[in-house]
Amino acid sequence: MSSLRRRLLLWLLPATFLAGLLASIGTYWGAVLELDDLLNDQMRYLAEHINVDPGEHVVLTDTGKKPSSLSDDNADEVLLQVWSAGALSFTTDPALTLPPPQETGLSDVQVGDQIWHTFVSQRGDKFIRVAQAQNKRWEELAGLAMHLLWPVVSLIPLLALFLWFGITYGLKPLRAVATELSERNVNSLQPIASKELPGEVKPLVDALNDLLERLANAFAMQKHFIADAAHELRTPVAALSIQVELAQRATQEVERQVSLSEVQSGVMRLTHLTQQLLTLARLEPDAQSPVMQSVELSALCKSVITDQVRRAEASGIDLGLTEHAASSIFGDPETLRILLNNLVDNAIRYAGARAKIDVAVRDTAQGVVLEVCDNGPGISAAERERVLERFYRGNNQNGSGSGLGLAIVNAIAEQHGAQVVLDTAPNSLGLRVQVVFPFQSEKYAG
Structure with missing residues (x-):
């Protein structure tokens, strides 16, 4: 050593x-x-x-x-x-x-x-x-x-003796810091007092305090995430358990088929919730940074619409790309696809049958705008900030939703230095969601 x-x-x-x-x-x-x-x-x-x-x-x-x-x-x-x-x-x-x-x-x-x-x-x-x-x-x-x-x-020899004791005394603050850290447990993430430390030791302790603060924030977010996930998973799992029990007790085939149908719907909701939770976990601030590259947004929109169009048609929803400016941004193609998929998925879930959903890409003075607009019930102005939080569904609660779609959209936007703006659609009906990417998005490349 x-x-x-x-x-x-x-x-x-x-x-x-x-x-x-x-x-x-x-x-x-x-x-x-x-x-x-x-x-x-x-x-x-x-x-x-x-x-x-x-x-x-x-x-x-x-x-x-x-x-x-x-x-x-x-x-x-x-x-x-x-x-x-x-x-x-x-x-x-x-x-x-x-x-x-x-x-x-x-x-x-x-x-x-x-x-x-x-x-x-x-x-x-x-x-x-x-x-x-x-x-x-x-x-x-x-x-x-x-x-x-x-x-x-x-x-x-006398000088060596004085240097030995002098260096030992000079290293005393480091030993004090090491002793304090060794006596802590995994939950003791309070900052180390650095006021009385020498100038040479203080930068090291300040860096340690910054790390402890980030660890404390990460642990708090993990605890919050686990608690929310456990709460959200408890309801669909309990519902599945009840429907399986009803199917077992059913005496008629019709009742059994109804219960099994509810079980299938519950499994689909649980699968969707699990996928959203895994996606959100990948987007934590301390997670590994994605590899950024040039992404053509109009091509990405066409690909996502192709994937979602059959599901929209099944509900009689008109889904299409209305504006497709040839704009590229610097970002992660995989997470940007998740962002757009969540916006389109939310619109299909909440806009209602026979609604209209328009996807657009345009250049503005603020930057490149990715927009998803529907003519459904929309979201009230008082709730627009809160719907970006995890597991918040608002007054328009839908059993098939997880309350994580817009939270994931907001996390991916922050990862790319973009801003999510919620507003009323131009016809004063429905919801318009805009993700504004700055023109110099290259500075967010790692």
């Missing part, structure tokens, strides 16, 4: 060590320059304060001591020479010979594989040279580097 704490430590510790190392290197190079200047100043001081008397005695003017006693601890690190008329008259290391000085001031002299940093001062005809081997300086610098690097290395 991947650990966020381990990830942070693996990034922060090397980064901190690298920052400390770079700071030490910067300090080291600054110290190198300072040490070079300091050692050069020391050589200059020695050269300028050496006094050579007529008896060739060499002493420091500010102490009166001989140079050999000046640096007893490191006599091999600093070399003092006195040159007179091109000849070496005094040296602190007779075994080491440097070439005669050619000029005064600071200079580097190569002797074999060793470089010597020198400072030469002139007193009359005498040249006083103070020299120091480069490797001795590097030894001093190496010791300085160790002093600079050691604190950085020694602080790594």
